[in-house]
Amino acid sequence: MDTFAFIIHPLDPKADVARKYPRLARLLSVPLIHFLSRYWPPLVLSRVTGVRSLATGRQVEGWLLACPFTAQRMIELPPRVVYRKVIQTGRLAERLGAQILGLGAFTSVAGDGGVTVARALDIPVTTGDSYTVTLAVRALLEAGRQMGIAAEQAVTAVVGASGAVGSASACLLAPRVGRMILLGRRLEPLERVRQEVMGLARGAVDISTEIGDIRQAALVASATSAGRAVIHPPHLKPGAVVCDIARPRDVSAQVLEQRDDVLVIDGGLAEVPGEVEFGFDYGLPPRLAFGCMAETIALALEGRFEDYTVGKNIEIDRVREIEEIAERHGFRLAGLRSFEHPLTPEQIHRVRQKAAQAATPGPV
């Protein structure tokens, strides 16, 4: 049977370490977890079984591996230190017999987006970003539709737009939405993305380094590598829909507490075909996977054992191709979720009502 391996790592130090070592997580402070994460060796978390293609009936199996670096440590440390441990984890995948390796969360964000890791390993590598992008864009447009937003006229912001996921998301959104605002920390790389997006866009394309500018947008896709919340309650206009692709999240939990008139959805989630057992609780309900994980599994089902999405320039042709491959094998866009909970039509209806109230001027 063909096989894959996928690397994950702690995003929320306490909660994620507790998934593997519940007692240890109670004893260790967060700073100590960050410190120790540098020295903890890679490990096998689980065997993944039961994935079956709807198209061919073919099954694949795999392993979830941990690269025990917290996101914060990966941001602070030089990329070569991060590469070393990701490559060490990749070697573990090789010894297990995996035929393709997926890089989850910050293991693909750090440095050059998997290029150095792919060069060092004997098995092919993918960041999984191509499928993540298509899932996130579809989820954002679907959530917008349910909120009654006409996408073609909607001012649409992409936060982290000069990054790998952000720039590809902007390109995919451009022909389907109204005016776009591309946000990041530096104008120069944003300008480069703007040139590319302008050739695809229906409306004007602006760039900004001021996060407050997303208050103009009805639709927001967010994919920064900040490793902490960058979108806070005052930043969003009533009725806005935000697809938060970033892990750790870009949208502050305070938005959920304080803004019942905006809809925040978790981006980039797919249902995996077959009776899949992941064998490890990584924070999603049964059968759901992050887009990057789903891309790795879809490539294994397709028998495409080659470096697929690698580097920071995601090709739109690849995004379209992996969407077709995944769809054919039975992967589906997951139902809408917000801060890890499923969203019901009633909840969305309530957000619409609150947004309408917030937009209506009160009595003078």
Ligand SMILES: NC(=O)c1ccc[n+]([C@@H]2O[C@H](COP(=O)([O-])OP(=O)(O)OC[C@H]3O[C@@H](n4cnc5c(N)ncnc54)[C@H](OP(=O)(O)O)[C@@H]3O)[C@@H](O)[C@H]2O)c1
């Ligand atoms: N859900 C999934 O399945 C999935 C899959 C893949 C990736 N992801 C997540 O997607 C996110 C982006 O990944 P990536 O590979 O595209 O990263 P990337 O290529 O490093 O791009 C990150 C972008 O974020 C911007 N940025 C960083 N810090 C910021 C801040 N404080 N405020 C505003 N913008 C900031 C960067 O701008 P500058 O260049 O100007 O700093 C850059 O445009 C990560 O959180 C990753 O974990 C999720």
